[in-house]
Amino acid sequence: MKQKFNIITSTCVPLPLENVDTDQIIPARFLKATDKKGFGENLFRDWRYDKQGNPIKDFVLNDPTYSGVVLVAGKNFGSGSSREHAAWAIADYGFRVVVSSFFADIHKNNELNNFVLPVVVSEQFLQELFDSISANPKMEVEVNLPNQTITNKATGKSEQFEINAYKKHCLINGLDDIDFLLENKDKIEAWEKKNER
């Protein structure tokens, strides 16, 4: 899933609900796989399909009005379980960016570790974004990782977002943390020696 990340311009898929937990993103009964493939099919499974497996028409992923690689969600996105399957489902479905005013910690890390960029914006920016999408579902946002900005192209308003320099470097260059840790084995052994118990 290593992908390089730079500037993304896309229409958005709006999910204006708060406290979307990882059990909703991917219910537990789909966690039995032993590989990372195919989780996108079951992204938001119980909101997206009824008990017979038919698509629920008014759920946003089933509404052809909305498309794009940017998911826009209400505050406290990804709370609850640490399951990385939630990030795999989001990535496998095709999302590259998730925008919200607040993310749960573990899920945020999981997104970053799967080359999905969580973008934290202000409450006001988020609300305006929902308004712009609802006024024109074809409106676009530009997410510029090198400059750390997100732009609502309907209003022209931009906001800076935070990401640490290390993780930014990883995303732009398609590197993961294990590559880094393996290069630092001597430091690990030195720490162990110093802290012998």
Add this chain to the structure above:
Amino acid sequence: MNTLFDKIWDAHVVQQIEDGPTQLYIDRLYCHEVTSPQAFAGMKQRGLKCLRPAQIFCMPDHNTPTHDQDKPIEDPVSKKQVDTLAQNAADFGLNHFGMMHPKNGIIHVVGPERGLSLPGMTIVCGDSHTSTHGAMGAVAFGIGTSEVEMVLASQCILQQKPKSMRINISGSLGRGVTAKDVALYLMSKISTSGATGYFVEYAGSVVKDLSMEGRLTLCNLSIEMGARGGFIAPDEKTFDYLKGREYAPTGEAWDKAVAYWKTLKSGEDAVFDKELCFDGADIQPMITYGTNPGMGMSITDCIPTLEGMGEAAQASFMKSMNYMGFQPGQRLLGHPIDYVFLGACTNGRIEDFRAFASVVKGKKKADGVTAWLVPGSWAVDQQIRMEGLDVVLKDAGFEIRQPGCSACLAMNDDKIPVGKYSVSTSNRNFEGRQGPGSRTILASPLVAAAAAITGVLTDPRTII
């Protein structure tokens, strides 16, 4: 600064990456079958070995059936996941307590009870309830599968240092009020995101007075406030609990360890990024009414009304009410229930079974209520039988199942049917958590027991 969290964290820093995360040394990694297979697969793909296999303990718990564990698991997909963990543990030379192994159980129950989780340690697991081990005075937190792979490979993790928070709970708890109620009360006050970005130290007389098992329950639920983890400074109670446990140090090593553990406390001058204070006297037996654990109230209260709620909040609140089949403003005391679940890493320990048994002793389970009583481990199961609680429970119409996560997240066959109300001692009431369409009311073992014998939501103080 000078908080206990700083002390433990700083002692484990291998290096600080400039404008980046910390490379943190991990003393103990726990692996269960659900969040580890892709990490092991990644290791194999890269051709790596585990750096410190002796520090890694694996056990299946999420998929395990709660009956006939001596027979093969019927669900082929569950079976494959459990078998994969056993194979990976063998391939990488890791400790493994498989199904039916006397040391098997829910990973967060087994770690403390075997003395594997010790004060001052850093402990991780691909499971958000890893915060449980914080009760031992350890910095313990849940991680994703990519991070599990990092630890398998390097015994380290890259992690941004969280901010520190202290939650003081002064005074004492009233009759019928338990550690579970304390946690549900905190969440109802600060919401499921109130501690996001923080590592919480619990302190104050209420916390000091809790038993070790009560502390495990409280720390277990830290993640439900959004916290990265939650822990309690070790004290004599901690040392007494750990002494003689299988993997705890012995002899001279024990004395040396205790001397070190005694230094593990926040300084008098410690400065926390945030500090919150509550009074134990304000806490009543709690229940949840909605679809996140922060939607909780005293069992005698009414569900909040929409008054003063913003538009987005109202939409989420009403979605939750519709799912639960409740109305804003409704009183839930006396509301009929269908299922009772006692167990999970939250309340699957011996004290929880003692509490449940104390309420139902000499009474009968209500007709129409299905009760699942699932010990957190085989050790808990054995203790239940040793104390004769199995007889008390059987006389009251309850049977004890075999250990595992069970109906907490319904990855095995223990699923609450669509639309049914479950009073559950577990940790999450999310939509569909206990099975598609299930309606979960989180509560303490006492509240669960009171509901089990009356068939309706009942204040346990009217029974005990």
